[in-house]
Amino acid sequence: MGNIDAIQVDRLTKRYGSLVAVNGISFSVNRGEIFAFLGPNGAGKTTTVEMLECLRKPTSGKALVLGLDIAKDKMAIKKRTGVLPQDFYTYERLTVKETIQYYAGVFDSHPDVDGLMKLVDLEDKKNVLFKHLSGGLKQRLGIAVALVNDPELIFLDEPSAGLDPKARHGVWHLIDGLHKQGKTVFLTTHYMEEAEVLADRVGIIHNGSIVAMDAPQKLISEYGKRNLLILKKTSHQAVTNIEKLGVKANYDQTAGDVIVHLNHAVGVSEVLHSLSSANVPFGELQLRRSSLEDVFLNLTGETLGEEDDTL
């Protein structure tokens, strides 16, 4: 059992009439890793995760979750996985503690309820009704609920969507903690930072197809732009000096900035050394790192869309 992948997906497809929501995707998730499905809203992330959670029937294709067939072994999969749906919601008038006890009862499990509340830092809210919790606390309770059956695999669908930065980092910390416990986590997100910070591997999904899949840093170095060094308020003469190093540089006339496209051979120190040697003055420095956003842009020609301005 131990060497079976947590998830194996083979040409999974979901069609709604003429609309193809998920288009023959294949991938696998290793045990113990955090795998992130990154894509804009409507890319097919939630449809995929809901097929894996046995909530939607695939039009075609096959998927095994913990070695179990999603078409045949629904109940066994439900018993061994934990799910945090998008915007977790439950009985409004049950308290935090009662909510965990309710789901424990439904799973016929006997978790350490106090321990779960401690894990998600809700001990002092244990007698607060669900409807009085903030968005971030609701999501944390949702994670505790997803753990009542001590699952081997946890699905987290947009776990931090709509949360403020502080609450979001709290949720990330929790997910990281699950990873350290050896749980397999499958998360969907449209926040590139979330995928970059948390995931061991990222699958980038666009229009129902996976366009790239690898560790975040590998994706960035393969598909991202080069890192950019921006020299604010610097003379265009600098461009000539820098290009002698064998890297591309542009002069932005409007802003009066020089933009240097760094590569593996030429880094920030080489550029600055060259300018100092030639006595070319330069202004304030800005370094722009390439990110999964750039990867997505390069691969699809589109942005991730609803980028969050609170990040």
Add this chain to the structure above:
Amino acid sequence: MSHVVIDLKASLKSFLRNKSTIFWTIAFPCVLILMFGAIFSQSSAKYDLHIQNQDLSDGTASYWSKTLFDILNSTNAFNIQTVDSSINATDYAISNRLSSVLIIPAGFNDSANMALFTGGAVKANVTFVFDQSTSSAPIVRSIVMSIVENLNFELSKGKRYLNVNDMTIAPKRYGYIDFFLPGMIGMTAMTTSIFTSVSISAQFKQNGIFHKLATTPLKRYEWILSRTVYNVLITFLGMVVVIILGMTVFNMKITVDAISLFMVAMASLMFTGLGMIIARFVKDPDGADAAANVITFPMMFLSGSFFPLSQMPLFLQGIAQVLPLTYVNEGLRASMIFGQSQMAIVNTAIITVLGLVCIIVGSWITKWEED
């Protein structure tokens, strides 16, 4: 089954923590009953008591008959009106729809004296003619009885010299409250079950609770069973409160037997299923409430909850025949008030069949998971 109990406990806890639901389920029917009961029943603090004194000589009341009359009058509990001694008091009560008449017969004075003389071996009788279906008659009767007992005690220190014979007016006549109270139970079964069922389904769908439940081992039929039992329990709770109110405030004689309980449970089942069917076609909780109102409001007024069907135009009576609440109301009246067991059984059978059809269809079309 343990999953059903777990979900039921969660639902009941939620109910007890929701003041507005408690109000609409329990207090609202009580307010309606008190309001309508007060409007259509006797509402004065004083009760009408008609007295016919036949014990006259030359038009003058005898000593003991006058004494009794004066004592009754001095209590200030009654608006006493006299009935001419020459007419038949019972016929008079029926034709004038009087709820109670006290008849002091001729020879009452002599009988009272004999009672005193013989130490109670001979009794002096008066007759209390009353319509037991009216809300006021039992109250008037109990006041009259206590006054007579008091007088007996004063005269004899315990022995019974004066005696009140009961005489009910036939045929039995029922008051508005007798009609209205079973209608309120039917209405409570309908509103509780339909509104709870529709709004819970719509809320659970919109908030994603169905979605979450679908990822757990809780089965759909377990959840539906829990919700159905919940609706039946809440309806029973409403029923108990309404019945206690009817018995204490309006002195009603209400029969709660296995048939009436079964009928209320089946009615709740039927309306729970109907609610689930409605919920399938609404998008959000606001739409759910509107849809539930569209169904329950006409049914409330056209199924004879508030007014007898016979008072409605013929075409509305025709509509009433296809409304399920009509059979609940008719059945409950037959079993709880009128003691018409055959009619109760027929209506129970109709409700049971409709209940099973509604809950099966409702369960079948209620979806947790998307296609």
